[in-house]
Amino acid sequence: MKELQFDSAVIGGGAAGMAAALELSARGLSCAVIEREDELGGILMQCIHNGFGLIEFNEELSGPEFAQRLEEKVRSAAITPFCGATVIEVEDNGEHKVISCVSGAWGVIRIKARAVVLAMGCRERNRGNIRIPGSRPAGVFTAGLAQRLVNIEGYIPGKDVVIIGSGDIGLIMARRMSWIGCKVHAVVEILPYPSGLTRNIVQCLKDFGIPLYLSHLTTNIYGQDRVEGVEVTPIENGALMFDRSFRIPCDTVLLSVGLVPENELSRSLGIDLSPMTNGPWVDSTLMTSVPGVFACGNVLHVHDLVDFVVEEARRAGSFAADWLAGRRKDKELRVKAGSNVRYVTPGRLDPARDNKLYLRTLIVKNDAVLEVRLNNKTVRSQKKSHVQPSEMISFNLGPSELAAARESPDSVLEVSIL
Ligand SMILES: Cc1cc2nc3c(=O)[nH]c(=O)nc-3n(C[C@H](O)[C@H](O)[C@H](O)COP(=O)(O)OP(=O)(O)OC[C@H]3O[C@@H](n4cnc5c(N)ncnc54)[C@H](O)[C@@H]3O)c2cc1C
Structure with a gap:
């Protein structure tokens, strides 16, 4: 087993993790970044559309371009990235946190650090989370998984698509699936207003003539081996209008029904979670309820723009450096x-x-x-x-x-x- 020691460690090598590590390193602290994927970048790597970095770089970049800019800085700083290493446990041993990771290349690694920044991002809610009735055929994917299949793995998950939920990932995928020759029949949203950004409603649905059914619930998914269609029911004054239900034939359903911070490690460390954000509760220095453990980016609360993620992560890195320098907070409100x-x-x-x-x-x-x-x-x-x-x-x-x-x-x- 490999045992290493750093002043600080960041768990997750997405935009948040890289930005926090850069700040820690700029303050003269040794820093490890532990990332379970084989490369740094996180969710940005599958977002090949543009629209990233307008605030941070005053330019419109794709996700991988944005990630590359941060990664180049990480590689030229005194930061040690461990890619392909999954953190399975973090223990608080008083003076040090002990991070246990498993990696195909190195086996088990144990990293000791005095401060830890959590930057594990978030995960997608799935069919089980929203309990859509119906059979269990193949062809139901979360929108982010479909995005990874199309943009990274090079697979087309289906041809005739219905998207449930109007979150940004679903909207982006409506456009992406149209571009690769699929027919996107509809986006179905339970709320009376869209869940995604206005610019995505315009650029991903309106520009492609894809109908958006607001105040509609998906009340059934049909199909035995493969999805054959969905039943959609209008909602009026909170009641389901079953007499006006209609069926949309399709072979693929993409779910874009929300994101939840990745909390397993936070829970195992005994960190208090906020029922409002679903991420860790943090104080004015972005420190969690466990002293010396900080949180930023989508693991803290789900952000819509990567620029805000980077801004928050820099502050988390800076507060962690202050804490390591012995600065303790004054009175808070x-x-x-x-x-x-x-x-x-x-x-x-x-x-x-x-x-x-x-x-x-x-x-x-x-x-x-x-x-x-x-x-x-x-x-x-x-x-x-x-x-x-x-x-x-x-x-x-x-x-x-x-x-x-x-x-x-x-x-x-x-x-x-x-
Ligand atoms: C489809 C989509 C479209 C978007 N479009 C835009 C846009 O147009 N413009 C914009 O500004 N923003 C956009 N965003 C938002 C922005 O990209 C994200 O909010 C931001 O990149 C999140 O960064 P993060 O570092 O918090 O999380 P992530 O990028 O998810 O990084 C978390 C990292 O932690 C790693 N990790 C998790 N658990 C472990 C573990 N146990 N051990 C080791 N590593 C672990 C993960 O592998 C991952 O790499 C979009 C997001 C999505 C999903």
Whole structure:
């Protein structure tokens, strides 16, 4: 068994993991990045469409191009990547975390590090998670798996496609499947509004004449050996209108019904999870409930843009470096999701410095207002021309707005969308 020691270790070599490692290395700390795939890049490697990096590089890049830019920096920094190594356990032994990985090339590796950044990304919800009735034929895939089959493995999963859920991966795959000669018959969405970004609705559905059925539920999947069709039922005032159900023949169903942070390692380490984000609960320094363990990117909460992932990951790396340098946080105030807010992260803020917050709303609204209240007094009231659940909102709060929290020990900040 190989045993190694580093100042810090990052689990996951996607955009978040690479960005966090670069920050740790820039602060003079030795850093290992452990990635289960054979190369760095994470989910970006299968996203061959463009639209990445508008904020980070002021350019429109494909996913692999974006990953390559980060990887080149990682390779020229004092960072040790372990690719093809899957982390199976992380133990907290007080001064050190001990990370156990298995790798085809090296067998079992044990890496000791004083700080760990979790950057394991997220996984797709599947048919079992949403309990679609019907038989169990072949031909039902998650949209991300279909994307990998088409873009990396070079297989076409089917010819006549229905997509369930209007998340971004499903929308991107509607366009991709059309480009490779498949017929995409419909995208079926249970909610009255799309779950994906507006730009993807336009560029991936409207431009290809693919119908989007909002407020429709997939009530059956037919077929014995292979999918033969789906039954779709309209929803009105919360009730299923079975008298208006219709059937769409198809041989392939792609599911794009949400992503969930990859929590197995976090759970085994005893990290507190947030029921709102489904990822680890973190404080103002992106540190989890286990001291010395930080989290960023899609393992913390599901992001829509990689630019935000990289920004957050840099801060996680920087906070981990501060922690290793012995800096401990001062007094923090608690953050609470108010009206029409599904979640706001992080769960604590430091009133003495600038804090970045990310939130997702529960509503679709034009002319909305982002309202921030500290101890029941409004400290920010900011107009938002349009809000919707699929578009993450980010904002900064600094010492001047949080001044009152420095005097009052049990301060609470509440963020609402009105
Ligand atoms: C289909 C799709 C389209 C997108 N389109 C856009 C777009 O147009 N523009 C945009 O800006 N953003 C887009 N995004 C979002 C953006 O790409 C992602 O949010 C971002 O790349 C996620 O980075 P991450 O590092 O958090 O996660 P990931 O990239 O998922 O990286 C996590 C890594 O951790 C590794 N890992 C997990 N568990 C272990 C373990 N136990 N041991 C070792 N390694 C492990 C995984 O193998 C993976 O490589 C898209 C995302 C998807 C899925």
